[in-house]
Amino acid sequence: MSNSMSATTEIIQYFTTLPLFELLAVLTSIFYVVLAAKGNIWCWPAAIISTVLYTVIFYNVYLWMDSLLQLYYLLMAIYGWFCWHQNSTSNNSTETKALLYSQWSLNRHSVIILVLTLVSLALGWLMATYTPAHFPYLDSATTVFSVFATYLITQKVLENWLYFIVIDIVSIYLYMEKDLLPTAALFGSFVIFAAYGYWQWRKQFRLQFRQQHNDMCINSSVTE
DSSP: HHHHHHHHHHHHHHHHHHHHHHHHHHHHHHHHHHHHTOOOOOOOOOOHHHHHHHHHHHTTTOHHHHHHHHHHHHHHHHHHHHHHHTTTTTTBSOEEEOOOOOOOHHHHHHHHHHHHHHHHHHOOOOOOHHHSSSSHHHHHHHHHHHHHHHHHHHBBBHHHHHHHHHHHHHHHHHHHHHOHHHHHHHHHHHHHHHHHHHHHHHHHHHHHHHHHHHHHHHHHHHHH
């Protein structure tokens, strides 16, 4: 009981004493996840701000691989914003169509998961053999799968949230093992947000499917 109380106190103290620069990075990260879960295009500007801030933060503390990963997230945020904006509906044009939510087949995901697992094992072996990194295989796996899941968000693929639920749960374990309790708590909230995002996107996907079905029925009746 006392351990849980001290952990809670440590988490509260950590977030209340964060430097303004890091606090802004945390808040914009949360805004990104919440807005992405709602399918709101403004998630991408929030992602751009948070990734720029974290790129600088990680670089300054010599976490250069994490800083490099944030640069990838920055590029994907710009790409995601472009995809969602270019395919957004316009009141003045009927030629543009909203980027639709999509769902990939289980077979497709199975092949991708196999490939990403092999890549993770290869990177994990390299890190275990040539670096003093802790948990090299799990760390590699969370990074590799995060890179792929981020791409899925840009394409509005429903299953991205399922990937992130697993990634965030594994990350919580890693951070708790390294006594990074505040970060573990932050990723605990990301699990909740990811579950909410999956629920929201699945609901929108079903509405979209129903609308497409209705449109097909209307078009077929008109042609007849």
